[in-house]
Amino acid sequence: MEVILREDVKSLGKAGELVKVKPGYARNYLLPKGLAYEATEGNRKRILAESRARGARMTEERTSAEAFAATLRGVSVTLARKAGEGDRLFGSITSQDLADALAQQGHAVDRRKIELEHPIKALGEHIVAVRLHHEVQAELRVTVVAE
Numbered sequence: 592m593e594v595i596l597r598e599d600v601k602s603l604g605k606a607g608e609l610v611k612v613k614p615g616y617a618r619n620y621l622l623p624k625g626l627a628y629e630a631t632e633g634n635r636k637r638i639l640a641e642s643r644a645r646g647a648r649m650t651e652e653r654t655s656a657e658a659f660a661a662t663l664r665g666v667s668v669t670l671a672r673k674a675g676e677g678d679r680l681f682g683s684i685t686s687q688d689l690a691d692a693l694a695q696q697g698h699a700v701d702r703r704k705i706e707l708e709h710p711i712k713a714l715g716e717h718i719v720a721v722r723l724h725h726e727v728q729a730e731l732r733v734t735v736v737a738e
Contacts, residue, residue: 593611595610596608597626597628600621607638653726662698668733668734670688671736673737674737679712680711680714683712686702686707687702689705704722711733711735714737716734
């Protein structure tokens with residue numbers, strides 16, 4: 592059975608692609624969840640219109656993310672925490688702590704967009720990536736000082 596994907600489906604394809612799947616997979620999963628349309632001529636036109644609208648929306652989101660990234664380049668966050676020997680923190684600084692500090696400065700960033708591989712556990716200056724859009728990434732300068 593041929594279907595047209597409405598959204599990106601992992602291991603199957605990207606939105607707008609025409610893919611061939613087994614009828615049961617399409618009937619029981621893709622169609623009920625709204626992930627795909629049956630490949631008819633009317634649905635092909637509908638997907639074309641949706642892809643145009645999605646492209647315009649993605650362009651708008653990207654430009655707003657680039658503008659916000661430009662404002663974040665000049666922002667630095669300073670956090671004071673208790674530290675012990677060897678400049679090691681007693682606790683750690685997580686993405687939630689960074690999101691709260693940015694919110695206090697007037698920059699609302701979702702904590703899930705702040706990419707920390709591991710929580711910060713040492714004093715000093717750290718560079719943290721903030722993924723604002725799948726194509727736009729900003730760097731945030733974080734300085735951790737002892738209380």
